[in-house]
Amino acid sequence: MKFAIAVHGDTTNSESPHTALRFARAVVANGHQIHRVFFYHAGVNLADSLIVTPQGEPDAGDDWARFATEHGVELTICIAAALRRGVLSDQESQRYDRTAANLKAPFQIVGLGQMIEAAIEADRFVTFCA
Amino acid sequence: MTTKRILFLVAHAPNRGALAFEMLDALLVAAVFEQKVSVLFTGDGVYQLLDTGQQTRDVARSYRALPTYDVNDVYVDKAAMRQRGLTVDALVLPARALTRHGIRSLIAAQDVVVPD
Numbered sequence: 265m266k267f268a269i270a271v272h273g274d275t276t277n278s279e280s281p282h283t284a285l286r287f288a289r290a291v292v293a294n295g296h297q298i299h300r301v302f303f304y305h306a307g308v309n310l311a312d313s314l315i316v317t318p319q320g321e322p323d324a325g326d327d328w329a330r331f332a333t334e335h336g337v338e339l340t341i342c343i344a345a346a347l348r349r350g351v352l353s354d355q356e357s358q359r360y361d362r363t364a365a366n367l368k369a370p371f372q373i374v375g376l377g378q379m380i381e382a383a384i385e386a387d388r389f390v391t392f393c394a
Numbered sequence: 395m396t397t398k399r400i401l402f403l404v405a406h407a408p409n410r411g412a413l414a415f416e417m418l419d420a421l422l423v424a425a426v427f428e429q430k431v432s433v434l435f436t437g438d439g440v441y442q443l444l445d446t447g448q449q450t451r452d453v454a455r456s457y458r459a460l461p462t463y464d465v466n467d468v469y470v471d472k473a474a475m476r477q478r479g480l481t482v483d484a485l486v487l488p489a490r491a492l493t494r495h496g497i498r499s500l501i502a503a504q505d506v507v508v509p510d
Contacts, residue, residue: 270508305416344419348412376423383506384398384429393509 267291268299268386270379273394274309274324275317281310281324284392285331292335300338300382301328303371306394308341311371312351314364325368332370340374398505399430404439406510414442414453417510425463432467433460434492434500439510440474443485458486471497 269288273280284301291298303310310325317323332339341351346367347360353373357365367373383389402421408414425431435443445454460468470482472491482489492500501507 272510304420305413342416345412345416376420377427379420380400380424380427380429383400383424383508384396384427389506389508391507391509 265296265387266299266385267296268382268389269301270382270389270391271301271303271307271310272305272392274306275315276309277306278394280392280394281307281328282322285324285327287390287392288331288337292337298335298337299386300340300378301332302379302382303339303341304345304376304379306349308346308349308351311339311341311346311368312349312366313368314366329368329370339371340378341371342376342379343373344376346373395427397429399432399503400424400506400508401501401504402431402433403507403509404433404435404442405437407438408442408453413510415451415456418453418456420508421465422463425465430467431463431465432469432500432504433465434469434471434497435489436471436474436497438474440470440478440480443470443487443489444480445486454486460487469497469500 269284271281271284275281288298310328352362352365353367354365404417406413442453443457445452468487468489469492470489472493475491482491
């Protein structure tokens, strides 16, 4: 079965990125596919490479990045939500004349249409609210 | 493109930062993708359809534009409305009030449910 996953919370305010990652691991472990993971609302903060997590605490952004690289899963963040929260690719940083870019690899900045496309294309669309 | 029945489930109060507007954005994109979009307001989410006239940027006024996007399936949780002393006349959009049973049937009829 083809799953799409939406993550609405960030690490500082919510368990949602951790819970969603456990779910994603279970999806893969059971032989299913992940069509796309879409980070929306505060979830886009997972792609912020400037976040420094205290030692001994799980870094959900890094954990997601590792999982995605291992399993070839597409990690996407909403461009409007990302701009609002200061998560910028090189391209967006230049476009808005900012001093830095902080998008963590392999997260990609995409439009909200990619979330709806995922909801349409996947067999199951599962949201992890904040 | 496949057409799916997508229900947006709004359960949060309007004054929680960008959440309300971002949810509405997602709903409108689904409508532009010509999906069968409906929206249900439950819990404090029902406040999103009240035009208080107090905030400079009020999500209720944006929701008023839904019919322009051919989104006419707007529902509110009857119990949530009653608990807050609200009637459908007070809302910015024509909305159908659903009982718990009606909500169950609505959700069961969907392909996708997107909560806020």
